[in-house]
Amino acid sequence: MDADALLEGLDPAQRDAVMSDAAPLCILAGAGSGKTRALTRRIAYRIATGTAEAEHVLALTFTRKAAGELGNRLGALGVRNRVAAGTFHAIAYAQLRSRWADRDERPPALLDRKVRLLAPLLGRHRASVQPADLAGEIEWAKARMVTPERYEAEAAKTGRRPPLPAAAMAAIYTGYEAEKRKRGLVDFDDLLMLCASALETDPGFTAAQRWRFRHLFVDEFQDVNPVQFRLLEGWRGDGSDLCVVGDPNQAIYAWNGADAGYLTGFRARFPGAGVVQLDANYRSSPQVLAVANTVLGAGHRHTRPLRPNRGDGPVPTVTCHPTDVDEARAVARALRDRHGPGRPWSQLAVLTRTNAQSVLFEEAFRAARVPYRVRGGGAFLDQPEVKDALADLRRSPARVPFASQLADLEAMAVDEGGTDERRLHIDALVRLGREYTAADPAASASGFLGWLAATVRADEPEQAGDAVQLVTFHRAKGLEWPVVFLAGLERGLVPIGHATTPEDRAEERRLLYVAITRAERELHCSWAERRTFGSRTQTRTASPYLSAVEAACRALEAGGEVDWRRLIDEQRSRLRAVPSPARSKVEVGRNADPHVLDALKAWRSSTAKASGVPAYVIFHDTTLAAVAEAKPRDRAALLALPGLGPVKAERYGEAILALVAEHAVA
Numbered sequence: 001m002d003a004d005a006l007l008e009g010l011d012p013a014q015r016d017a018v019m020s021d022a023a024p025l026c027i028l029a030g031a032g033s034g035k036t037r038a039l040t041r042r043i044a045y046r047i048a049t050g051t052a053e054a055e056h057v058l059a060l061t062f063t064r065k066a067a068g069e070l071g072n073r074l075g076a077l078g079v080r081n082r083v084a085a086g087t088f089h090a091i092a093y094a095q096l097r098s099r100w101a102d103r104d105e106r107p108p109a110l111l112d113r114k115v116r117l118l119a120p121l122l123g124r125h126r127a128s129v130q131p132a133d134l135a136g137e138i139e140w141a142k143a144r145m146v147t148p149e150r151y152e153a154e155a156a157k158t159g160r161r162p163p164l165p166a167a168a169m170a171a172i173y174t175g176y177e178a179e180k181r182k183r184g185l186v187d188f189d190d191l192l193m194l195c196a197s198a199l200e201t202d203p204g205f206t207a208a209q210r211w212r213f214r215h216l217f218v219d220e221f222q223d224v225n226p227v228q229f230r231l232l233e234g235w236r237g238d239g240s241d242l243c244v245v246g247d248p249n250q251a252i253y254a255w256n257g258a259d260a261g262y263l264t265g266f267r268a269r270f271p272g273a274g275v276v277q278l279d280a281n282y283r284s285s286p287q288v289l290a291v292a293n294t295v296l297g298a299g300h301r302h303t304r305p306l307r308p309n310r311g312d313g314p315v316p317t318v319t320c321h322p323t324d325v326d327e328a329r330a331v332a333r334a335l336r337d338r339h340g341p342g343r344p345w346s347q348l349a350v351l352t353r354t355n356a357q358s359v360l361f362e363e364a365f366r367a368a369r370v371p372y373r374v375r376g377g378g379a380f381l382d383q384p385e386v387k388d389a390l391a392d393l394r395r396s397p398a399r400v401p402f403a404s405q406l407a408d409l410e411a412m413a414v415d416e417g418g419t420d421e422r423r424l425h426i427d428a429l430v431r432l433g434r435e436y437t438a439a440d441p442a443a444s445a446s447g448f449l450g451w452l453a454a455t456v457r458a459d460e461p462e463q464a465g466d467a468v469q470l471v472t473f474h475r476a477k478g479l480e481w482p483v484v485f486l487a488g489l490e491r492g493l494v495p496i497g498h499a500t501t502p503e504d505r506a507e508e509r510r511l512l513y514v515a516i517t518r519a520e521r522e523l524h525c526s527w528a529e530r531r532t533f534g535s536r537t538q539t540r541t542a543s544p545y546l547s548a549v550e551a552a553c554r555a556l557e558a559g560g561e562v563d564w565r566r567l568i569d570e571q572r573s574r575l576r577a578v579p580s581p582a583r584s585k586v587e588v589g590r591n592a593d594p595h596v597l598d599a600l601k602a603w604r605s606s607t608a609k610a611s612g613v614p615a616y617v618i619f620h621d622t623t624l625a626a627v628a629e630a631k632p633r634d635r636a637a638l639l640a641l642p643g644l645g646p647v648k649a650e651r652y653g654e655a656i657l658a659l660v661a662e663h664a665v666a
C-alpha cells in the first residue's frame, strides 16, 4: 500500500500518531479511539515510507488473542507476513531457543502446570487453600521480579493479601523454586527472566537480537509488568525505536503484577519522548459513551474524555430480575429478538465478571436454541486435527526444512476445504508456524513444537459458525460488538467480593468501564435479586456502580445528550492543553440558510418550553445550523447530519423536515 493510502480514514490526531518522528513515542487515549488502528497504520506507514524495514519490526502484545488481532489488522494492510507479531512469551522463548541451539545447549524442560509441583508442598495448609491460588500468587511475585526471600517484605509493602499468611506463602514459594531446580525444570515466568538476563549478560546474543528487531511496537501497554518491561529494555538498548500504545483507564491486570505506571510515567522515564493523545471515539454511540464516562467518573479518569463520533443509538438499559435463572432466560430471549437478517449472532455478546457465571447462560441458550461460544473452552493443542498435524511434524525427518513442512500443512488446510472447525484449526496452526518462523530465523519442527507448548498453552481454539460470544470482562478487552449484554451486575461480582482495598476497587471500576466500552450501539445491563451458588441461594443487591449507570440513562432518556457533553467540555478546559499541530477544521453550518435557521430556533424554543427542558437539550446550535445548511428533504439526509441520530430523528424528524420544506423555498 502506498503511504498516502495509509493515512486515509484517520483523523488529525491519529495522523500525528502515525506520522510523528518522535522516538520513543507514546500514544495515549481512551477506549475505542483507534489506538490499535493507529499502531498498525504506523507500522505499515513506516515501512511504506522506508523509515523501517518490515524484517526489523517487532509488534508485541500480552495475549495470543491480541497478537492474532494485531496480525489480522497488519494483514489487511499487506505487511503481516513480513512483520513479527507476538506475545512477550513467544518472542522470548523463540530467542532463547535459538541461543540454546547456537551454544549447543539442551533446552530445559518446561513445567506446564505449577500446581503439579505445588500440590505436594501444601502440607498442613492442604485443607485451607487451593494450589491454583498459590500458583497465581507465585505468578504475581515473578511478574514483579520478587524472589522468595523478598516475598514477605514485598507483600507487606504493597498491601497484598496472599492466600496464606505471607510467611507460609514465602516458604511454599521457596519450596517450589527448589523443587523446580532439583528436577531441572523452568516455568513460563522463568522464560521471560532467562531471556532478560541473557540480554543483560551476553553481548553477542544481545547485539544479534537488537540488530534483528530494531523497531519495537507495543499495544495495550498499560498491562506491562516489571519483568516484561525489563525484557523490553533489553530488546531496546539505546538505539532501537519504541512506540507504545495504551489506555490507563483500562489497566485491569494489577492483580497479576502489571503496572500502568510504565505508561503514565512514560515521559518521565524517557525524557524527550513524544506523546500523542487521541480525542475521538469511533466505536460507541454517544449514549454508550456517556454511560462509560459516568462510570469512570471525573476522579478516576486518566486520559482526556473522548468526543463521540458515531451516530446516536438507543439509551442503554438497566434491568433487575427476580433470580439469576430469570436473568439468563431474559437475556436469551433478548438475543433471539435481536438476531435476524443483517444481524448475525456474532454481533451479539454477553459479558460476565467471572467464568463461572457462564454455565447458567449456556443452559438458557441451549433451551432457547441460541448458538453460543464460550471463550476458555477446550484447549487448542488438544483438538484432534491439531494433535494429528503435530504428530506428523514430530515424525518427519529433521532434514526436511521447516518452511516446506509448513507449506504442506497449508496445503492440507486448503484440502480440508469449507470453513469448518478442522480447517480453522489447521489455519491457526499455519499462522502460528509463520509467527514462530518470523521470531526464530533457525526455525525447525522441533523448535516449533517447543515454542507452541510454551506460548499457546491453554489457548482456546477458534470455532466456526455464527454464534453469540459469552466472555468475561477481562477477555473482552480490545474487542467490540454492536450489541452487548452485561449480566450479574451485583455487589460481590462487580466489584468482585475479594476486592477490598481502594486500589482493588479502582481496578474493578475500570474493569466495568472496559466492559461497557465494548458496545458499539446497544448496551443492556442486568442483575438478579437472588442468585444460587451451589445449594445456597443468596439475596443480592445491585452493583454500587449501577447507580451511576442509571443516572446517566435517565439523563439520556430526558433528551439530554447534554450533561456529559458539558462535563466533557468542562474537563477539557481544565486539562492542561497538550500541544498538537494546527488542525484545519471545516466548519459545518457556516452556510446555513438564515430563514430555515430562524424557523428551527423558534420551533426549538417552543418545543423546549412545552417539555420543560432547556433549549440545548432538544438540539445544539451547531446541529440546527447543520440542518439549515444541508436542508434535508428526507429522513436519510437528516440522519447523515452530525448530532442527528436515530433517536432524535424518531422524535423530531417529522417536525424538522416539515419546517425545512416550508421555509427553504423562499
Ligand code: ATP
Pocket (backbone or CB within 6 Å): 009, 010, 011, 014, 030, 031, 032, 033, 034, 035, 036, 037, 038, 247, 250, 282, 283, 477, 478, 479, 480
Ligand atoms: P481499545 O481501547 O478498546 O483497544 P482502540 O483505541 O484500540 O480501542 P480501535 O480498536 O483501534 O480502538 O478502534 C475502535 C473502532 O473504531 C474500530 O472498529 C476501528 O476500526 C474504528 N476506527 C478507529 N479510527 C477510526 C476512524 N478514524 N474512522 C473510522 N473508524 C475508526
Ligand code: MG
Pocket (backbone or CB within 6 Å): 035, 036, 037, 478
Ligand atoms: Mg486496541
